[in-house]
Amino acid sequence: MARNGKKIVIIGSGIAGLSAAVYALKCGYDVEVVEMNDQAGGLAMSWKRGPYTFETCLHWLLGSKPGADLHAQWEEIFEIDRLRFVNPDRMVQIEDPAGRHLTIYTNLQWLETELLRRTPQDAKAIHEFVDTVRALERFRMLDPAGGLAENWQQMLHDLPMLPLLRKLINTSGAEYAKRFSDPMLQAFFSGGDMGQLSAIALLFSLAWMHAGNAGYAIGGSQAIIRLIEEQIASLGGNIRFRAKVVRILVENDAAVGVELESGEKIMADWVVSAADGHATIFDMLGGKYADAALRKAYNERLIFTSYAQVSLGVAMDLSGQPPMVTRILEKPFRVDPKTELPHMSFRFFHFDPTFAPEGKTAVTSFLPTRNYGYWMDLRVKDPAGYHEEKQRLAKGVIDELEKRIPGVREAIEATDVSTPASVVRHTGNWKGSMEGWMIVPGMGLKTLPNTLPGLGRFVMVGQWVLPGGGLPCGPMTARPAVKQICRQDRVPFMPQMRPEAIPA
Numbered sequence: 001m002a003r004n005g006k007k008i009v010i011i012g013s014g015i016a017g018l019s020a021a022v023y024a025l026k027c028g029y030d031v032e033v034v035e036m037n038d039q040a041g042g043l044a045m046s047w048k049r050g051p052y053t054f055e056t057c058l059h060w061l062l063g064s065k066p067g068a069d070l071h072a073q074w075e076e077i078f079e080i081d082r083l084r085f086v087n088p089d090r091m092v093q094i095e096d097p098a099g100r101h102l103t104i105y106t107n108l109q110w111l112e113t114e115l116l117r118r119t120p121q122d123a124k125a126i127h128e129f130v131d132t133v134r135a136l137e138r139f140r141m142l143d144p145a146g147g148l149a150e151n152w153q154q155m156l157h158d159l160p161m162l163p164l165l166r167k168l169i170n171t172s173g174a175e176y177a178k179r180f181s182d183p184m185l186q187a188f189f190s191g192g193d194m195g196q197l198s199a200i201a202l203l204f205s206l207a208w209m210h211a212g213n214a215g216y217a218i219g220g221s222q223a224i225i226r227l228i229e230e231q232i233a234s235l236g237g238n239i240r241f242r243a244k245v246v247r248i249l250v251e252n253d254a255a256v257g258v259e260l261e262s263g264e265k266i267m268a269d270w271v272v273s274a275a276d277g278h279a280t281i282f283d284m285l286g287g288k289y290a291d292a293a294l295r296k297a298y299n300e301r302l303i304f305t306s307y308a309q310v311s312l313g314v315a316m317d318l319s320g321q322p323p324m325v326t327r328i329l330e331k332p333f334r335v336d337p338k339t340e341l342p343h344m345s346f347r348f349f350h351f352d353p354t355f356a357p358e359g360k361t362a363v364t365s366f367l368p369t370r371n372y373g374y375w376m377d378l379r380v381k382d383p384a385g386y387h388e389e390k391q392r393l394a395k396g397v398i399d400e401l402e403k404r405i406p407g408v409r410e411a412i413e414a415t416d417v418s419t420p421a422s423v424v425r426h427t428g429n430w431k432g433s434m435e436g437w438m439i440v441p442g443m444g445l446k447t448l449p450n451t452l453p454g455l456g457r458f459v460m461v462g463q464w465v466l467p468g469g470g471l472p473c474g475p476m477t478a479r480p481a482v483k484q485i486c487r488q489d490r491v492p493f494m495p496q497m498r499p500e501a502i503p504a
Helices: 015-026 071-077 108-118 120-137 148-169 173-177 183-190 199-210 220-234 277-284 292-300 372-381 383-404 420-427 473-489
Strands: 007-011 030-034 046-049 052-055 090-095 101-105 214-217 238-240 245-251 254-260 265-267 270-273 306-314 324-336 339-348 361-369 412-418 458-460
Touching (some): 007 015, 007 254, 015 030, 015 270, 046 220, 052 306, 101 108, 108 120, 173 183, 214 220, 245 270, 245 277, 254 270, 306 383, 324 383, 339 383, 361 383, 458 473
Parallel strands (some): 007 270, 030 238
Antiparallel strands (some): 046 052, 339 361
């Protein structure tokens, strides 16, 4: 097909912005993606420190299994079958100071056996839990860009599950944990943000893992981003780096382009924002098109925490460790003046040979906090104090890791610490949030509007549209957004179009 003569400018090159670029290019649009950093990915980021690679995003990718949910949508975005996926047999191992541990297996039969061994008095609740996860495994996602005509068969298939879904959506992780008497199992459901999230989020994750449809991609999140960039290049798209948007240009209540920090203006027929939602609505557009409902959402809805991350390059073969360990601490660990954590988690990336030289291991510890302002102020007003605080976090994490793996301290060859200030600086994400809106009881799974009242030729994609965030929100929000654009422009929506079929 020939180009249709219309241009779309996309703000942000995270997973949602890149997905929107691919769909728009396949439909004949000229596309320019503008990114404030010097590489694509946004929150889907990993970085090098010497011979080690440290990952901050990818735990698993929904859609990793051919023929299963979301795989076909990923195939529309990039050549997903070029990736190699691994499916760990353990989701997490929880440990207490007394040396006891609970393993959350991804295999439901193993998990059920493990839980019954630990707490036979909870047999009824355990059987119900495992049966619920098995039921969720049969659920199939609807086409996010489809209407009744495209989805009616799937809706009929899923109809018997609606009462269960409704119940789980309205039950928090903390409430679900009360079904069990074992403190470790309670901690699994109620620890940190998980306690406030709808229980359905964790149960769906287990269902996808058991089905083999939530594998980890070797190379991490950037392996995925690189393949999407290749797709965009093959389709004739362009990504401009170090191009920060400060204003969305509007004429007669229609978006007509963007203005960069340099003063340059890029004109377009459509503007798609895959950038931070708050910055888009209240900074780039000055809040002019935010109605009462939208302001209420940004004022009252709960968002995911920000985080600090301590990353370690360890000159030890740690392949005998579980891929994820959560340790219940003897005493809480202070992240910052308003944040103390009762537990500390470690990811051992021994399953990804690209992250460390042979015989060595990349290890990360994720430290959630909502006190993002403390870290931002400290970085600007007291750089020396900021550095000292980062060193304190690293020492605390290493001290705890040493308790589990004696001698690991001397084997550490690389140490890296990021903070909520790092998250804000690199992504612009509001309050340093890692995934946007949380799915909490009473909110349901409904998306937020991807348009703004009174503003034409503009759509939003990404985690500020779809609660729950994560990599799947890229294609799940980009696909319907580009379909909307095509409908208004009377352009065929062709998401399966192959690059070789589109002339330059």
